[in-house]
Amino acid sequence: MAEDPRLILLLALADDELVIGHRHSEWTGWAPYIEEDLAFSSIAQDEMAHARLLYEIASELTGEDPDALALGRKPPEYRNAVLCERPNGDWGFTVARQYLYDSADEGRLAALAGSSFKDLADAVRTIQLEERYHLEHGRLWFRRLAEGPVQAREHLADGLSQALPEAMALFETLPGEEALLDDGVITRSSEDLLGEWLERVGLDLESVSLDWVLTEHAAQVGELVPTSSGALEEESTPTLAVPGIERREGRWVHVGEFAGAGGRQGRHTEDFTPLWEEMTGLYRQVPGASW
Amino acid sequence: MLVWDVLSRRRPKEEWQTVGAVNAPDLEMAMLLTRETHFRHGEAREYALRRRGEKEIHPCPDATGIGGVIDRAYRRSEGYVGVGAKLKRVHREMASRGMVIEGDRPGPRHDQEEAAHG
Amino acid sequence: MTYEERTTEFKARIDAGEKIEAGDWMPDEFRQATLKFIEMHANSEVMGCLPEREWVPRAPSLRRKLSLTAKVQDEAGHAQILYRVAEDLGKSRTQMFDDLVNGRTKFHNVFHYPAETWGDVAVIGWLIDGAALVTQKALLDSSYGPYIRAMRRICAEESVHLRHGEDLTLELVSGAPEQREMFQDAVNRWWRPIMHFFGPPSKPDKDILLYWGIKTRSNEDLRQEFFTTYVPKLWDIGISVPDPDLRFDQERGEWIWGDPNWDEFWQVVRGNGPRTKDRLSRRKSIWDHHAWVRETLERAPSSAAS
Numbered sequence: 001m002a003e004d005p006r007l008i009l010l011l012a013l014a015d016d017e018l019v020i021g022h023r024h025s026e027w028t029g030w031a032p033y034i035e036e037d038l039a040f041s042s043i044a045q046d047e048m049a050h051a052r053l054l055y056e057i058a059s060e061l062t063g064e065d066p067d068a069l070a071l072g073r074k075p076p077e078y079r080n081a082v083l084c085e086r087p088n089g090d091w092g093f094t095v096a097r098q099y100l101y102d103s104a105d106e107g108r109l110a111a112l113a114g115s116s117f118k119d120l121a122d123a124v125r126t127i128q129l130e131e132r133y134h135l136e137h138g139r140l141w142f143r144r145l146a147e148g149p150v151q152a153r154e155h156l157a158d159g160l161s162q163a164l165p166e167a168m169a170l171f172e173t174l175p176g177e178e179a180l181l182d183d184g185v186i187t188r189s190s191e192d193l194l195g196e197w198l199e200r201v202g203l204d205l206e207s208v209s210l211d212w213v214l215t216e217h218a219a220q221v222g223e224l225v226p227t228s229s230g231a232l233e234e235e236s237t238p239t240l241a242v243p244g245i246e247r248r249e250g251r252w253v254h255v256g257e258f259a260g261a262g263g264r265q266g267r268h269t270e271d272f273t274p275l276w277e278e279m280t281g282l283y284r285q286v287p288g289a290s291w
Numbered sequence: 292m293l294v295w296d297v298l299s300r301r302r303p304k305e306e307w308q309t310v311g312a313v314n315a316p317d318l319e320m321a322m323l324l325t326r327e328t329h330f331r332h333g334e335a336r337e338y339a340l341r342r343r344g345e346k347e348i349h350p351c352p353d354a355t356g357i358g359g360v361i362d363r364a365y366r367r368s369e370g371y372v373g374v375g376a377k378l379k380r381v382h383r384e385m386a387s388r389g390m391v392i393e394g395d396r397p398g399p400r401h402d403q404e405e406a407a408h409g
Numbered sequence: 410m411t412y413e414e415r416t417t418e419f420k421a422r423i424d425a426g427e428k429i430e431a432g433d434w435m436p437d438e439f440r441q442a443t444l445k446f447i448e449m450h451a452n453s454e455v456m457g458c459l460p461e462r463e464w465v466p467r468a469p470s471l472r473r474k475l476s477l478t479a480k481v482q483d484e485a486g487h488a489q490i491l492y493r494v495a496e497d498l499g500k501s502r503t504q505m506f507d508d509l510v511n512g513r514t515k516f517h518n519v520f521h522y523p524a525e526t527w528g529d530v531a532v533i534g535w536l537i538d539g540a541a542l543v544t545q546k547a548l549l550d551s552s553y554g555p556y557i558r559a560m561r562r563i564c565a566e567e568s569v570h571l572r573h574g575e576d577l578t579l580e581l582v583s584g585a586p587e588q589r590e591m592f593q594d595a596v597n598r599w600w601r602p603i604m605h606f607f608g609p610p611s612k613p614d615k616d617i618l619l620y621w622g623i624k625t626r627s628n629e630d631l632r633q634e635f636f637t638t639y640v641p642k643l644w645d646i647g648i649s650v651p652d653p654d655l656r657f658d659q660e661r662g663e664w665i666w667g668d669p670n671w672d673e674f675w676q677v678v679r680g681n682g683p684r685t686k687d688r689l690s691r692r693k694s695i696w697d698h699h700a701w702v703r704e705t706l707e708r709a710p711s712s713a714a715s
Contacts, residue, residue: 010626025465025478028457030692032699034489034502035313035324035705041482042327042359045475049361052471067470091702129360133326140323144316145705213638275466282469282527289585291469291579292706294493311562312493314502316706328489331482332566365476366483371572378575381583382645391649395657397637 004183005176006117007061008079011069012174012264013108014054018070020101021047022279032091039137043098046130053127057119071283075276076266082107083166083260085272087102092155093162093241095145100160100167100201106135107197108170116184138203146208157210161217164201165242166260168194174264194254198245203254214252217242217259294343295321297328300336307339307348318342322351332366333358412436421624430553431497439621444498446623451491453508453517458484458689460524461533469527472572476573477530483566490562494555503703510693512680519602521682528588528595531581536572536599536639540606542567543635552622582646596643597651603676604652604666607632636664 022043031037054064062069081099088094109128115121145156169179171194180186243257262268282291292314293296298307313328321340330338336357339350378394385391410418416436422429430433434645435443439586441708462481492502508514519537524530545567550558581592608628618624643650654667676682680689 022466022474025474027463028465028478028481029455029485030695032695032702034455034485034492035315035328036330037485039324039327041478042331042399043487045363045478045482046359046361048471048475048478049359049363052475053361055471070471071469073601089697126360129356133356137323144320147709149705150703155701202612222502223686232606233683278466289469289588291473291580291584291588294496307493311490311559313489314493320706328486331486339513363479364474366479366569368569370476370571371576374572374576374579377579378642378646381579384583385645385647388647392644392647393648394644395641395659396644397657397662398643 004061005174005179006120007058008174008176009180009185009263010054010061010120011077012057012079012081013112014051014058014069015078016084016101016105016170017047017054018051019078019080019275020084020097021045021051022275023084023086024098026088027094043134043137046134050127050130053123056119057123062117067283071280073091075268075272078268078272078276079264079266080268081166081170081172081185081260081263082269082272083163083170084263085275086163086166086266087271089157089162090155091192092145092152093159095138096156097163097167098134099142099172100132100163101136102138103201103204104167104170104197105131107193107200111186111188111193111272114187120185122156142204143208146210153210160205160210161213161242164213165244165258166218168198168244168254169258169260169263171197172258172261172264183188191254198252198254202247211252213242214245214247215242292316293321295325295340296343297325298341298348299330300337301335310334310342313340318349324351326351326357330354330357331359333363361378387390407408416587420621425554427552428557429552430554434518438617440498442617443623443697444500446507446618447491447498447553447556448500449517451488451495451505452514453520454484454488454491455509456520456688456692458488459486460522460684461530463524464527464530466672467527473577478532480570480573483570487566489565489612490559494559497555506696507652510689510696512689515678515680518605518674518677519599521677521685521688522599522602523684524621525598526591526595527577527593527601528581528593531577531592532576532595532599534570534695535578536574536596536603537606538567538570538574538641540635542571542602543605543631543638547626548624550625556623559575575682579646583646593648596648600651601670601673602677604669605671605677605686607635609669609671609674632666633664636666640664 021044024040024047028037028041028044032041051070052066055069058069059066083097086093086097109124110130112124113121113128142156145152147182170191173190174180177186177190181189202214203212205214222273243259244254246253246255262271292315293316295313296309297311297313299310299314300307311329313321313325317323318340325338325340335354337350337354338357339348341348359366382391411516415434416438418432419429419436419439424627429439458481461484463478465474465481492505495505496502505514509516517531519540524533542564545560545564549557549564551557551560573623578592581588583589603696611627613619613627615628616624619627636655640650640655640657652667654665677685680686
């Protein structure tokens with residue numbers, strides 16, 4: 001039996017929120033600036049709480065409880081965009097990812113607020129109230145780092161060029177998307193949302209003269225990697241052209257491929273397996289236990 | 292970095308009370324961070340900042356959603372209201388299984404604690 | 410008035426129960442003792458995030474993932490509050506952090522130990538936070554006003570943590586046999602560090618913190634309160650305490666307890682605990698790597714403020 005496309009949509013949204021919330025929560029206790037430790041931890045909690053809300057709706061469709069959906073599936077059953085699973089790395093990458101993710105989320109949620117799937121539309125309107133803060137936070141840090149000193153701009157630019165190609169894949173077309181559009185469960189296609197987002201991000205980047213990251217990016221995410229244990233690793237990062245972005249008639253547009261596609265199909269990067277093992281290990285250890 | 296004293300009040304027109312301070316480079320960043328450093332449990336309806344050593348009070352222009360919109364009971368005591376009763380239940384269960392450990396204990400203090408949390 | 414006369418007058422204010430404020434005149438000895446004490450408290454809050462945060466990514470349900478993140482966030486919040494109080498006594502937070510990550514200042518013994526299982530999360534959340542709350546409630550009567558106000562907020566949050574920890578504990582002890590075993594095993598490993606947490610018995614007349622009213626109750630007094638509150642609860646849920654000598658002496662009206670091994674305590678607080686170097690070096694690597702973030706914030710335009 002083909003999977004209910006509504007379930008695919010819910011899991012894609014919920015898995016994004018869970019996995020990015022999980023990464024954000026890894027800063028709790030040692031963010032580089034203690035006031036920020038608290039702000040970022042709240043964003044992590046918001047994202048994980050949103051995931052829970054979405055899993056609750058999904059559990060109505062599958063009959064499984066929300067924890068089983070969040071922590072009891074096999075890696076290929078997770079549909080998060082791979083951007084979300086990348087380790088936190090340097091604060092520059094963290095800021096870049098948070099800004100890109102939350103600006104993408106803003107457009108996506110605005111379109112979902114008009115969904116014909118009532119439970120989803122209701123949840124989205126609640127979620128939007130909290131996402132405002134995330135966007136404010138992401139944009140403020142984006143501007144602070146972009147304003148310099150030079151070193152801060154470099155960290156931000158590195159982070160953006162690492163995150164940007166995979167951020168596009170937040171808008172990778174969902175399996176069953178046509179049926180969702182036909183039924184009004186989603187009101188706009190992923191490609192349509194991507195176009196709108198990319199144009200806006202392009203303007204933001206131009207406004208701080210960092211739009212060159214739209215045409216160049218680093219081959220590997222994870223230059224500096226505070227893992228959940230806090231260890232840092234360093235690697236060199238060759239520069240490649242960003243696939244799928246062109247400037248036409250004064251606007252940044254998407255053409256052709258995604259760099260980080262696959263997440264919506266359950267294909268993940270090498271960073272996902274250790275994350276999954278850590279996140280689900282204890283849940284799987286004592287089946288059926290209450291904690 | 293600048294120091295910003297954090298002020299709050301529960302109702303409009305009440306006197307501002309100083310509830311702490313944050314370190315932040317400017318007012319905008321201080322405003323953003325204070326929301327979570329001082330009011331994440333929904334401690335106030337309104338807050339404001341005053342740069343240390345200055346008189347001007349900067350009220351937060353929009354404090355909606357303070358303390359979270361979606362269920363945040365786990366951050367507050369109401370998230371744990373049944374815990375005292377649960378302790379008694381587990382105690383009874385252990386007693387019925389003969390697993391309670393006997394020993395001399397000072398009675399009154401323990402009972403007070405129970406009553407306070409029960 | 411001479412320094413000595415002012416000091417005598419200051420001491421009389423404290424003995425009369427008056428509270429000292431940041432802007433008041435204070436003897437250097439008081440300032441230093443208060444700063445050192447609050448700085449160590451702040452260090453302990455920030456280092457106290459680390460054992461528990463290891464379990465945030467591994468929490469076994471969505472609810473626990475949220476509550477544990479929030480709990481560790483509160484500990485970071487306590488550090489934020491306490492470092493601010495300490496800063497106003499004359500040492501910058503950057504300097505305090507730098508001293509911490511380079512091992513020049515101390516933090517509480519319990520945060521030098523590993524958190525091996527989810528059972529440890531329950532023990533930390535209930536018994537260690539319980540021990541901390543016993544000591545922190547006693548500070549509500551401290552002589553330093555800004556510290557008292559910080560402690561009011563901290564104690565309120567800690568009492569929520571305590572419920573959270575108790576809830577985790579009760580799920581484990583009433584759960585599957587391996588969950589119960591997880592908790593008992595954690596109690597067995599943590600008991601001695603918890604005894605050490607209150608510090609060695611001190612002579613009240615030699616304790617500078619008691620002299621200046623920064624602390625108001627002795628270490629042993631606080632440890633006794635902990636026994637009275639928690640030992641009967643542990644017994645009630647069938648969890649044993651790994652101290653064969655522990656008993657309540659009805660005649661003396663106090664708990665008798667066994668070999669504390671203070672050597673271990675001194676080793677640990679001097680920086681030779683099982684996780685001291687590991688945790689400090691990780692915190693230092695993140696701190697050093699992100700110096701650029703601090704420089705950005707220090708140099709950010711502050712036009713909005715002028």
